[in-house]
Amino acid sequence: MAPLRSWFSIPRGSHFSLANIPFxxxxxxxxxxxxxxxAIGEHALDLEIFAANNGFSALSxxxxxxxxxxxxxxxxxxxxxxxxxxxxxKYIQSVFAVDTPYPDVLQTxxxxxxxxxLPLKEVQCHLPFxxxxxxxxxxxxxxAYSCGVMFRGEANALNPNYKHLPVGYHGRASSIVVSGxxxxxxxxxxxxxxxxxxxxxxxxxxxxxDYELELAAFVCKANKQGEPVSIRExxxxxxxxxxxxxxxxxxxxxxxYVPLGPFNAKNFGTSVSPWVVLMEALEPFRAxxxxxxxDVLPYLKEEHEETVxxxxxxxxxxxxxGNSSTVAASNGRYLLWSFPQMVAHHTSTGCNLQPGxxxxxxxxxxxxxxxxxxxxxxxxxxxxxxxIAGGEERTFLQDGDEVTFTGVCGSDEEALVGFGQCxxxxxxxxxxxx
Amino acid sequence: MAPLRSWFSIPRGSHFSLANIPFxxxxxxxxxxxxxxxAIGEHALDLEIFAANNGFSALSxxxxxxxxxxxxxxxxxxxxxxxxxxxxxKYIQSVFAVDTPYPDVLQTxxxxxxxxxLPLKEVQCHLPFxxxxxxxxxxxxxxAYSCGVMFRGEANALNPNYKHLPVGYHGRASSIVVSGxxxxxxxxxxxxxxxxxxxxxxxxxxxxxDYELELAAFVCKANKQGEPVSIRExxxxxxxxxxxxxxxxxxxxxxxYVPLGPFNAKNFGTSVSPWVVLMEALEPFRAxxxxxxxDVLPYLKEEHEETVxxxxxxxxxxxxxGNSSTVAASNGRYLLWSFPQMVAHHTSTGCNLQPGxxxxxxxxxxxxxxxxxxxxxxxxxxxxxxxIAGGEERTFLQDGDEVTFTGVCGSDEEALVGFGQCxxxxxxxxxxxx
Numbered sequence: 001m002a003p004l005r006s007w008f009s010i011p012r013g014s015h016f017s018l019a020n021i022p023f024x025x026x027x028x029x030x031x032x033x034x035x036x037x038x039a040i041g042e043h044a045l046d047l048e049i050f051a052a053n054n055g056f057s058a059l060s061x062x063x064x065x066x067x068x069x070x071x072x073x074x075x076x077x078x079x080x081x082x083x084x085x086x087x088x089x090k091y092i093q094s095v096f097a098v099d100t101p102y103p104d105v106l107q108t109x110x111x112x113x114x115x116x117x118l119p120l121k122e123v124q125c126h127l128p129f130x131x132x133x134x135x136x137x138x139x140x141x142x143x144a145y146s147c148g149v150m151f152r153g154e155a156n157a158l159n160p161n162y163k164h165l166p167v168g169y170h171g172r173a174s175s176i177v178v179s180g181x182x183x184x185x186x187x188x189x190x191x192x193x194x195x196x197x198x199x200x201x202x203x204x205x206x207x208x209x210d211y212e213l214e215l216a217a218f219v220c221k222a223n224k225q226g227e228p229v230s231i232r233e234x235x236x237x238x239x240x241x242x243x244x245x246x247x248x249x250x251x252x253x254x255x256x257y258v259p260l261g262p263f264n265a266k267n268f269g270t271s272v273s274p275w276v277v278l279m280e281a282l283e284p285f286r287a288x289x290x291x292x293x294x295d296v297l298p299y300l301k302e303e304h305e306e307t308v309x310x311x312x313x314x315x316x317x318x319x320x321x322g323n324s325s326t327v328a329a330s331n332g333r334y335l336l337w338s339f340p341q342m343v344a345h346h347t348s349t350g351c352n353l354q355p356g357x358x359x360x361x362x363x364x365x366x367x368x369x370x371x372x373x374x375x376x377x378x379x380x381x382x383x384x385x386x387x388i389a390g391g392e393e394r395t396f397l398q399d400g401d402e403v404t405f406t407g408v409c410g411s412d413e414e415a416l417v418g419f420g421q422c423x424x425x426x427x428x429x430x431x432x433x434x
Numbered sequence: 435m436a437p438l439r440s441w442f443s444i445p446r447g448s449h450f451s452l453a454n455i456p457f458x459x460x461x462x463x464x465x466x467x468x469x470x471x472x473a474i475g476e477h478a479l480d481l482e483i484f485a486a487n488n489g490f491s492a493l494s495x496x497x498x499x500x501x502x503x504x505x506x507x508x509x510x511x512x513x514x515x516x517x518x519x520x521x522x523x524k525y526i527q528s529v530f531a532v533d534t535p536y537p538d539v540l541q542t543x544x545x546x547x548x549x550x551x552l553p554l555k556e557v558q559c560h561l562p563f564x565x566x567x568x569x570x571x572x573x574x575x576x577x578a579y580s581c582g583v584m585f586r587g588e589a590n591a592l593n594p595n596y597k598h599l600p601v602g603y604h605g606r607a608s609s610i611v612v613s614g615x616x617x618x619x620x621x622x623x624x625x626x627x628x629x630x631x632x633x634x635x636x637x638x639x640x641x642x643x644d645y646e647l648e649l650a651a652f653v654c655k656a657n658k659q660g661e662p663v664s665i666r667e668x669x670x671x672x673x674x675x676x677x678x679x680x681x682x683x684x685x686x687x688x689x690x691y692v693p694l695g696p697f698n699a700k701n702f703g704t705s706v707s708p709w710v711v712l713m714e715a716l717e718p719f720r721a722x723x724x725x726x727x728x729d730v731l732p733y734l735k736e737e738h739e740e741t742v743x744x745x746x747x748x749x750x751x752x753x754x755x756g757n758s759s760t761v762a763a764s765n766g767r768y769l770l771w772s773f774p775q776m777v778a779h780h781t782s783t784g785c786n787l788q789p790g791x792x793x794x795x796x797x798x799x800x801x802x803x804x805x806x807x808x809x810x811x812x813x814x815x816x817x818x819x820x821x822i823a824g825g826e827e828r829t830f831l832q833d834g835d836e837v838t839f840t841g842v843c844g845s846d847e848e849a850l851v852g853f854g855q856c857x858x859x860x861x862x863x864x865x866x867x868x
Contacts, residue, residue, distance in 0.1 A: 132566075133608050138694060159692050160633040165623050169694035170604035170701070174567050174786050175659055184660040186783035189599050189731060199594040203731045203782070225609055225703065226618040228866065249783070258593050260572060260603035261695025267604070267785040269659065297623060297637045299866065348637070349620035349683070349702040350864075352608050430784075432662065432733065 003415035005098040007107050008117075010041030015408055015418020017041075018096055019284075021089045022275035022419075023074055023240065025126040028118060034072040034126045037118075038092060039275045039420070044123050045092070049116040050106075058102050059091050073130040074276065078220035078239040079355040085220070085239065086280050125274035127178045128242070129218050129356040134176060134270070135346060136214075136246060136360035137168035139337040141290045143365040146377045163294040166337035166345050168362075171246075172267040176358065179273050179422045183247055185209055185399060185429040186268040190251035201255060205429030208250035208382065209397040212363040213315055213373035213405055215332055216244040217339045218276055219357040226350040231300060234340035237353060240276040241339075243313070243405045243422040244360050247271070250376050250396070272358075273405070273422035281417050285310045285409040287333045299348055300341050307338035311419070313364060313407045315373070320400020323390030328378060330364045330371050332407070399428045437849035439532040441541050442551075444475030449842055449852020451475070452530055453718075455523045456709035456853075457508055457674065459560040462552060468506040468560045471552075472526060473709045473854070478557050479526070483550040484540075492536050493525050507564040508710065512654035512673040513789040519654070519673065520714050559708030561612045562676070563652050563790040568610060568704070569780060570648075570680060570794035571602035573771040575724045577799040580811045597728040600771035600779050602796075605680075606701035610792065613707050613856045617681055619643055619833060619863040620702040624685035635689060639863030642684035642816065643831040646797040647749055647807035647839055649766055650678040651773045652710055653791040660784040665736060668774035671787060674710040675773075677747070677839045677856040678794050681705070684810050684830070706792075707839070707856035715851050719744045719843040721767045733782055734775050741772035745853070747798060747841045749807070754834020757824030762812060764798045764805050766841070833862045 004018035016022065016039040026037045026044050035048040047055075047069035056062050062084065068076040078085075095105050106112055138144055141158075144167075148157030161167060177183075188206045191199060220239035223229050229237055246266060253265030286306035311332030318324035337345075342359050363373040372378035375396055378386055382395035397403070403426075407419035438452035450456060450473040460471045460478050469482040481489075481503035490496045496518065502510040512519070529539050540546055572578055575592075578601075582591030595601060611617075622640045625633055654673035657663045663671055680700060687699030720740035745766030752758040771779075776793050797807040806812035809830050812820055816829040831837070837860075841853035 133606060135697075161635070161689055161692070164633075164635050165690065167690070167694055167697075169697055170606055172567060172604055172785060173607075174788055174791070175784075177659070184784055187662070187733075188783050189733075189779075199598075201595070201598050201731065203733050225611070226864070228621070228864070252783070255595055256599065256601070257693065257695075258595070259691065259695070260601055261691075261693070263569075263601075263603055264779070264783045264785070267780070268783040297635065299621075299623075299637050345623075345698070346701070349622050349686070349698045350609075350618055351606060351698070351701040354608055357608070430660070430662070 003412055004093060006096045007098050007100065008040065008096050012413040013416065014041045015416055015420050017415050017417070018093050019415040020277060020281050020417040021092050022277045022281070023077065023128065024275045025073060025128050026123040027126065028123050036069040036071060036074060036077060039120065040096060042120050043117045044120055046116045046118055053112050053115070055105055058105065059087065061087055072126070073356065074128050075130050075356045078218065081221065082236055085278055089278055089280060125178055127176065128274060128276050131173045131176055131358050132354045132356050134171040134173040134358045135168050136171040136362060137166050137342050138362035139166050139335045140362045140364040140373065141336040142334055142367050143363040143373055143377060146365060146372070150381060163292055163336065166342045168342065169261045171270065171360065175267055176270045176272060179271055179424065181271065181424060182427045183269045183271070183424045184427045186249055187429055187432055188249050188252035188264055190255045194254065206249035206251055207396065209426065210248045210250050210375045211315070211397065211403045212246035212248055213313060213328065213330055214244040214246055214360045214363060215241055215311065216272060216358050216360040217241050219353045219359065220355050222354045223347055223352055225352040228350055229343055229347040231302060231340060231344040234343035235279070237343050238279050238339055240278040241282065242276055243273040243407045243419050245271040245403060245405060245422055245424060246360060271422055271424045273419050275420050277417060277419055282309045282409065285417065289333060289338060290336045292336055300344055302338060302340065307340065308333050308335050309409065311407050311409050313405065316404045317388055317394065318402040319388060319392050320398065321390065323388055323392050325388035327386055327388065328370060328372050330366050330373050332364065334364050334366055335361055397426050399426050401426050437846055438527060440530045441532050441534065442474065442530050446847040447850065448475045449850055449854050451849050451851070452527050453849040454711060454715050454851045455526050456711045457511070457562065458709045459507055459562050460557040461560065462557050470503040470505060470508060470511060473554065474530060476554050477551045478554055480550045480552055487546050487550070489539055492539065493521065495521055506560070507790070508562050509564050509790040512652065515655065516670055519712055523712055523714060559612055561610065562708060562710050565607045565610055565792050566788045566790050568605040568607040568792045569602050570605040570796060571600050571771070571776050572796035573600050573769045574796045574798040574807065575770040576768055576801050577797040577807055577811060580799065584815060597726055597770065600776045602776065602780070603695045605704065605794065609701055610704045610706060613705055613858065615705065615858060616861045617703045617705070617858045618861045620683055621863055621866055622683050622686035622698055624689045628688065640683035640685055641830065643860065644682045644684050644809045645749070645831065645837045646680035646682055647747060647762065647764055648678040648680055648794045648797060649675055649745065650706060650792050650794040651675050653787045653793065654789050656788045657781055657786055659786040662784055663777050663781040665734060665774060665778040668777035669713070671777045672713050672773055674712040675716065676710050677707040677841045677853050679705040679837060679839060679856055679858060680794060705856055705858045707853050709854050711851060711853055716743045716843065719851065723767060723772060724770045726770055734778055736772060736775065741774065742767050742769050743843065745841050745843050747839065750838045751822055751828065752836040753822060753826050754832065755824065757822055757826050759822035761820055761822065762804060762806050764800050764807050766798065768798050768800050769795055831860050833860050835860050
């Protein structure tokens with residue numbers, strides 16, 4: 001399919017081609033109130049201003065709902081449902097198309113262009129949703145397997161439930177932040193010498209701070225408590241996808257997580273990329289996930305095979321002294337369970353999802369040595385340091401390190417559907433006294 | 435101390451004596467918009483109407499904030515902070531005191547009495563807070579020990595971390611409901627024959643549905659992300675306490691919970707009592723918790739010994755055929771860690787709490803055979819049925835069963851500080867087809 005061409009300048013290689021149209025929440029120095037926007041090339045189209053200046057005059061279905069673009073989150077827009085997301089996305093594509101049927105709306109309206117098209121480098125991005133509940137799954141099989149081998153050996157690497165259900169747990173919603181927010185190294189309780197017979201924990205700045213490369217889906221549709229979402233309808237519950245860094249303190253995690261799971265090891269901060277790529281924009285990149293060799297129960301069985309997406313993922317680490325290296329590459333295909341399967345399982349008990357809820361995939365790793373989605377896995381729990389530029393190496397993250405995830409679909413430089421970046425820099429821990 | 439006496443009729447034995455003044459959110463048939471109220475004897479005092487009719491005219495500190503009483507949740511009132519909660523509680527006590535210095539406000543104002551004092555049986559109670567994040571701890575040591583013995587034997591009953599930190603996990607906030615809301619038996623994935631060598635799960639209505647007797651505290655104070663709350667200041671983060679029933683599907687739980695903790699086993703519904711008892715009202719009932727024989731790290735060390743509360747707890751079970759029995763008694767003292775310790779641990783990494791967050795204690799059991807806070811423990815995972823009236827017995831809950839928790843502090847029938855009831859009735863599962 002030939003790429004959509006625009007009268008507007010969109011650089012080759014931009015993640016935000018006309019094929020994408022991802023949604024986010026922005027503010028600017030001159031207008032500090034957060035509102036809804038889409039990213040196009042190197043600009044954000046401010047949808048509040050666009051709507052206020054008759055940008056949607058040709059779109060009668062959206063007019064009664066225009067107030068959603070003045071909200072400080074995408075929750076209200078998402079709650080309008082996927083048919084309306086599609087209408088808005090396609091309309092914006094058509095407004096920007098080289099042969100737009102609506103030239104008056106923007107192409108020949110230089111006043112509105114100046115007002116509504118803001119250079120991305122001048123806008124501040126905010127957390128795109130007000131997140132009610134955040135659930136993190138663990139469906140990156142290669143990651144689960146590698147970590148299982150490390151801690152339990154090959155024979156018991158995967159727990160017996162792993163291939164029967166998308167294993168997940170409730171995460172902390174309040175500490176989810178948008179890409180770019182600094183992450184302070186937490187203090188925590190852990191065993192400084194885990195192999196010692198006497199288990200005497202210390203409380204100190206954590207020593208095994210790690211990133212986790214994940215994708216995460218925002219929910220757009222509420223189901224009533226007590227009423228499961230069937231696997232056939234689960235796709236309708238999904239608004240779009242972001243990259244997510246589930247920062248993890250491995251020393252805290254290994255001490256605390258039996259029997260109730262990770263808690264303080266992950267509750268200090270989780271970063272998400274600011275531009276939410278709609279499910280519809282990902283459609284051309286559907287792919288087959290990791291094959292499940294177990295019988296899947298009917299409530300989790302998808303009708304078709306291409307249930308995940310071919311998203312090229314990359315992890316870059318820049319040290320405090322400025323040395324930057326790509327430390328891993330991975331792919332959104334490396335998942336055993338799909339987001340619709342996560343929705344179907346999550347709600348199978350009647351648990352109610354709400355617009356703005358966030359579902360994480362868990363760490364996404366490939367099978368190769370350069371495809372590990374976290375340092376725990378890549379360095380074998382600190383045993384094999386990873387080399388970065390300038391002769392530096394890392395077992396776990398140091399203060400001043402900046403971790404950046406990049407994700408993109410497609411190879412046509414004029415039609416990429418990308419996620420931009422998800423980045424965060426480690427600040428030194430607070431020195432606490434008691 | 436002599437009980438506070440009132441000019442208003444408060445029956446002996448009421449949980450809502452003048453010593454209490456718990457806060458909640460109500461609506462009525464004639465006024466369906468939820469708003470803030472306090473419970474007094476057999477009435478709710480509608481604080482929106484009270485405020486609108488100059489009820490707080492003598493209280494200049496509260497006047498700028500009166501809009502909080504028109505909110506559909508206690509979040510805004512709670513966020514005013516504990517000094518203001520205390521001022522409002524004490525003022526309401528003084529308005530109702532037999533020797534009130536403010537007789538014109540209510541005692542001699544029969545019009546306002548008629549408008550603002552609503553019989554409890556005519557009001558509908560709502561979930562008292564909009565809950566952002568919900569965390570459930572596991573600090574009822576006797577419960578943790580009994581369950582540990584059941585699954586791992588006496589020697590390994592408690593995990594090595596148990597006495598060093600308040601073990602907890604993130605729970606599901608969206609499915610927390612107010613007492614009285616029916617609970618639908620969930621469908622779930624579990625092993626019908628867990629001891630079989632081949633682990634083949636089924637998906638069906640759960641067979642081991644259980645209650646969990648807990649206390650839970652609502653947070654009133656936000657801390658910034660990255661900034662821990664010290665143990666000395668942790669008490670200020672707490673608004674008040676309710677009873678909580680953490681409904682649990684034991685068959686789902688045992689299949690799913692390794693390694694990330696309980697998820698679908700508990701996300702279908704959690705019930706809380708509607709009237710939140712302020713921390714200040716509980717002060718006279720401070721008690722010593724379970725002694726910790728381990729050295730506690732300084733960030734968790736409380737200055738005084740009486741860190742929990744002597745709250746008499748009771749569980750009643752009424753079958754669908756109407757046979758009702760008290761099946762357990764327990765006490766709020768049976769905790770190894772206090773709520774301030776939970777706050778200090780939770781935020782020690784810099785995790786940010788927000789007003790409206792809910793912290794559960796975990797199941798509270800004593801050591802006696804009639805002091806088990808859940809059926810799993812009481813029936814030894816279904817092996818020893820508990821007898822109820824009418825010749826009925828239970829291993830786990832049946833459809834139509836109604837579980838009611840009652841909690842109360844004190845013995846002076848004119849000065850009880852009670853929690854009322856937390857109740858829920860089991861509805862049959864949906865029959866799902868695929």
